[in-house]
Amino acid sequence: MHKYANPTRFMRWAEACQPYLLALGILLGFGGMIWGLSVPPDEEMQELIKPLFVHVPSAGLSLIVYGSMSIAAFVALVWRHPLPEIFCLAAAPVGAVVTIVALVTGALWGKPTLNTYWDWRDPRMVLELLLLFQYLIYIVLVRVLSQRDPALGRRVGSIFLVASVVTVLLSKFVTEWFLVLHQGSSGANVVELTGRVMMNLLGRGEDIAAEPVEEDGIASVYVPPLLITMLGTYLFYMAIGIWLMRYELIRMRLRSLRRKQSAAHAFLAEATGT
């Protein structure tokens, strides 16, 4: 396991997988979206069920990315390893993009379903916006501090990520704890429905178009396109993350080469007395 913790070795392995992840991500992501556009109308929401297939994957991913960044930051702080820090640097822009997508799709979907684009009294919406600010604060914090001392910048960034993970936990449970405009988490509903769809495929379950598990849950007919879009979106952004990890490693290499170059210039200048 430890041999993959070496950044160069890890990147060699990750870059070998990257084209396949990207191709599969594009295929499943866009394929799932097209499937999502062609699903039959929902009994209650009619055509307005369709934004579900783009909103849920991006909202879920925005929490997953921040959660995994916080775990990686904790690992970096405890074991002082550079790979988790590189992961955090690369994952932050990806997380910010998917959070923006979640906010935009949520607002557009909210207008016809909740009768408003935005409501400051809804904790789930406000926490998602706070999550976007946290991504931006982390990016700016590390970039600004790294101009003087890159190691310090990454370390302070890791402390910030560990300290601010509470937003992710709150976002996950706030719909259960408080009375909010935003509907309940789709996670548990999707997991249970996936089980039912799998049983159905194996010929041991009930009809695929069964009733939703919960009163406000989604019908099982929408689960396959949702899962395909989720998987595609996650694989796609994972492939983008690998590119960005490579970018961060090159930036580190550039900094070290420039430092060596300026030290060599200073030495030459001193030796020749110019």
Added chain:
Amino acid sequence: MFDDRCIAVWGSYGAAGLAMIGALIVARLVLGRARRELEQLKQDSAQ
């Protein structure tokens, strides 16, 4: 012409699709630029 329902469906798919295409292009561009910069610096160091 465009009601809220139409904007909700097509706007959200458009936003998600554009974000994916934009992320792909930007990531490719910044990585390509960094690679070129590294090659240039290596050549300068060799000289």
